[in-house]
Amino acid sequence: MTRSEIVAAVVRSIGEVLQREIPGVTEDTRLFDDLQLDSTSILELLMAVEDTMDVEIDPEGLDMDSFRTVGTLVDYLQGLVDLVATGNAG
Amino acid sequence: MTRESTDYLRRLKTALTGDPATPLAFLCNFEVEAQWARHHVGLPAPAATPTAIVQRMEELGILLAGPGDVLVVKHAPDEGYLRYLEEDLGVGLPAVLVPETTTEDRPTAEDLLNSPRALDRLSLLGRRGARLMPMGTSESEEKLAVSAQVPLAVPDATTFERVNSKIYSRRITEELGLPAVPGWCCESLGELRHALAEAAGAPGAVVVKDAYGVSGKGLVVLDTPAKADRLLRIVERRAARTGDDRLAVVVERWIPKRADLNYQITVDRRGDVRFDFVKQALTERGVHQGHLMPPDLGADQHALLRRAAAEIGGRLAADGFFGVAGIDAIVAEDERVHPVLEINARLNMSTYQGGMTELFHQPGHVALARHYPVRTAAPIVFDDLRRVLGPLLSPAPGGRVVVTCFGTVNAGTANAGTGDGPPYQGRLYTLLTAPDHDRLAALDEAARAALSGVLQPREGS
Numbered sequence: 001m002t003r004s005e006i007v008a009a010v011v012r013s014i015g016e017v018l019q020r021e022i023p024g025v026t027e028d029t030r031l032f033d034d035l036q037l038d039s040t041s042i043l044e045l046l047m048a049v050e051d052t053m054d055v056e057i058d059p060e061g062l063d064m065d066s067f068r069t070v071g072t073l074v075d076y077l078q079g080l081v082d083l084v085a086t087g088n089a090g
Numbered sequence: 091m092t093r094e095s096t097d098y099l100r101r102l103k104t105a106l107t108g109d110p111a112t113p114l115a116f117l118c119n120f121e122v123e124a125q126w127a128r129h130h131v132g133l134p135a136p137a138a139t140p141t142a143i144v145q146r147m148e149e150l151g152i153l154l155a156g157p158g159d160v161l162v163v164k165h166a167p168d169e170g171y172l173r174y175l176e177e178d179l180g181v182g183l184p185a186v187l188v189p190e191t192t193t194e195d196r197p198t199a200e201d202l203l204n205s206p207r208a209l210d211r212l213s214l215l216g217r218r219g220a221r222l223m224p225m226g227t228s229e230s231e232e233k234l235a236v237s238a239q240v241p242l243a244v245p246d247a248t249t250f251e252r253v254n255s256k257i258y259s260r261r262i263t264e265e266l267g268l269p270a271v272p273g274w275c276c277e278s279l280g281e282l283r284h285a286l287a288e289a290a291g292a293p294g295a296v297v298v299k300d301a302y303g304v305s306g307k308g309l310v311v312l313d314t315p316a317k318a319d320r321l322l323r324i325v326e327r328r329a330a331r332t333g334d335d336r337l338a339v340v341v342e343r344w345i346p347k348r349a350d351l352n353y354q355i356t357v358d359r360r361g362d363v364r365f366d367f368v369k370q371a372l373t374e375r376g377v378h379q380g381h382l383m384p385p386d387l388g389a390d391q392h393a394l395l396r397r398a399a400a401e402i403g404g405r406l407a408a409d410g411f412f413g414v415a416g417i418d419a420i421v422a423e424d425e426r427v428h429p430v431l432e433i434n435a436r437l438n439m440s441t442y443q444g445g446m447t448e449l450f451h452q453p454g455h456v457a458l459a460r461h462y463p464v465r466t467a468a469p470i471v472f473d474d475l476r477r478v479l480g481p482l483l484s485p486a487p488g489g490r491v492v493v494t495c496f497g498t499v500n501a502g503t504a505n506a507g508t509g510d511g512p513p514y515q516g517r518l519y520t521l522l523t524a525p526d527h528d529r530l531a532a533l534d535e536a537a538r539a540a541l542s543g544v545l546q547p548r549e550g551s
Contacts, residue, residue, distance in 0.1 A: 033515065038374075039138075039307045040307065040309055040310070040311075042135065042136060043133055043134065043135060043310045043321075043324075044310055044311070044317070046324075047310075047317065047320040047321060047324065048320075050320065050323075050324075051316075051320060056327065057324075058134070058327075058328070058331075059134040059135055059136055059324065060134055060135065060136065060137065060328070062136040062137070063136055063137045063138075064136055064137070064138055066136070067136070
């Protein structure tokens, strides 16, 4: 999965959580300040990303820093995808 | 101009210590729920540390405490803000104690335990009869009470933790025969699986909440079967990984509501219960935004809340609790009142407003306690804010704005780039009072407009 595909998956998942279109999102877009996601949305967002990307995420393996921007969340997911690709996911 | 304690504070002291003049050392440990939560397995969630805003909210205690008391805070309040409270508002202020060694990511009680000079000062107050008054007691405040030899004015950590679980709230609501929100208590993965399966048998969303969820966190709304499956899958995976299937959550039907309510009781040491007030709580996605006073309730609705307050207070007393408890309730769209969504047997946001509403909310008028999100390019001082709000801070026929916490304004800049959580904005806490709802709305709009004129979003961050 390429980085731009992961960005697209994250944007689609955020749209699902917020139940609205979110045009103009870049990797610098801030999840809390710019998109008005809040702390109650985080688990729902991760659940949506799991389904969209067909990956398994351990929410307790993340810290809040990964939720700063679209890009920081994509960084985490990119690492996850790379681990799976090299067979070291377990 | 007044320099006396409010009646509200004197009543609180009488309930907790038997004497309206007992000096209290206030420690507004907003992170206490996170301390209790550490002993319980909730919904899977990223590791969170207290944000700068939560840390700075301890300054709210300055308006609850009075002359003769002391407020312990990590950061000394702004001098201009103290002058405003004392000279403009005529509020009697407590002394302020700042530990000489502070660390942002630990409870202020732990700061004190590592600050010999501040600890000595607290011990001296203890010898003069002061009692330690935390927002709620955890192990840190217990250690502090022992170390400083200042007895707690409130119960121990075990009692607080027991009565602050949402599972406890649900169980006693049902046992007392109060109209509970339909739902389930889940103490294992199997019980969650069972609850979600039963919930799927009827239409409508459910909300799953951590038994020890911090305000606005630890909850997820499941409005489709797919989301319920996703949640179960994540919880099952964790249980398989850890070999631990314990859980502490409640599952409740999502009730379409007209209004959220918050009412407060004080249980004294003899078990007598006082109904302090009821307010309309303004929330967004479960996150507290403010309180509107008085709430729009009929006589029957008031009566039900008072009955619930008496029953719950009696039960809390029987279970060893005394002190302040805030209870969240809702008025459904069909006007039915569900008097217990959760019991927060600790100081609540509205607790801190009690003294200010006594001084500034005139009978027959309306009041709104709310915060405004603000971002400043650099830290500001209170006098900057005073210039921004200008005449809104003075009494006028259209109402006035009272600033109830200033320290949180600069929290946004403190949080930026620290990596300790999402980059929350700063907040300005206020109490707005006006003769009627129209003028209250106009005052709110004027405050918002004034703030947006100067407190601009950070450029390029």
